[in-house]
Amino acid sequence: MFSGKTEELLRRLQREQYRPGGKAQAFKPSMDIRYSDLAIVTHQGDEFPCQLVDRSTHMLHLVDKDTTMVGIDEGQFYDADEPKLLYQTCIALAKTGRDVWVACLSQDYRGEPFENVSYVLGVANKIIEKYAVCSGCGSDEASYSYRVQNDSDERLVLGEKGVYDAR
Numbered sequence: 001m002f003s004g005k006t007e008e009l010l011r012r013l014q015r016e017q018y019r020p021g022g023k024a025q026a027f028k029p030s031m032d033i034r035y036s037d038l039a040i041v042t043h044q045g046d047e048f049p050c051q052l053v054d055r056s057t058h059m060l061h062l063v064d065k066d067t068t069m070v071g072i073d074e075g076q077f078y079d080a081d082e083p084k085l086l087y088q089t090c091i092a093l094a095k096t097g098r099d100v101w102v103a104c105l106s107q108d109y110r111g112e113p114f115e116n117v118s119y120v121l122g123v124a125n126k127i128i129e130k131y132a133v134c135s136g137c138g139s140d141e142a143s144y145s146y147r148v149q150n151d152s153d154e155r156l157v158l159g160e161k162g163v164y165d166a167r
Contacts, residue, residue: 026048027062028073030054057085086102
């Protein structure tokens with residue numbers, strides 16, 4: 001949380017638009033309408049247009065033929081009931097020659113790995129780890145999300161300031 005994952009994804013998406021023949025398309029889970037249902041939005045307010053999808057496989061039917069890069073935000077929120085689907089979707093998109101970027105947390109607030117993300121990490125060409133500034137000690141390598149609001153036992157709770165702290 002708060003490490004700049006979405007900022008990095010937006011930077012990559014925007015950069016693709018400047019490449020000759022480059023076209024970027026973005027997706028995020030339909031449950032994530034915190035800031036907008038029409039765009040991926042960073043905590044700082046930067047945004048990039050996107051489509052909401054319930055399942056990762058829906059992206060396969062929504063990607064335009066001329067899209068050269070697909071950006072997927074909040075990867076950990078996809079297909080918890082079928083952890084291999086996000087992986088299979090990324091592989092299918094990559095096999096069409098597209099670059100695929102996934103911004104996600106690798107573990108939940110309890111420190112347990114997200115199974116769907118583990119599959120994606122296993123086949124990634126490149127992994128860029130981002131760290132937040134620890135809200136407790138100030139270290140610049142906070143890699144855990146501490147859930148401040150403990151009013152839910154749900155594993156997946158959308159985060160923003162006041163819900164999670166970086167530790």
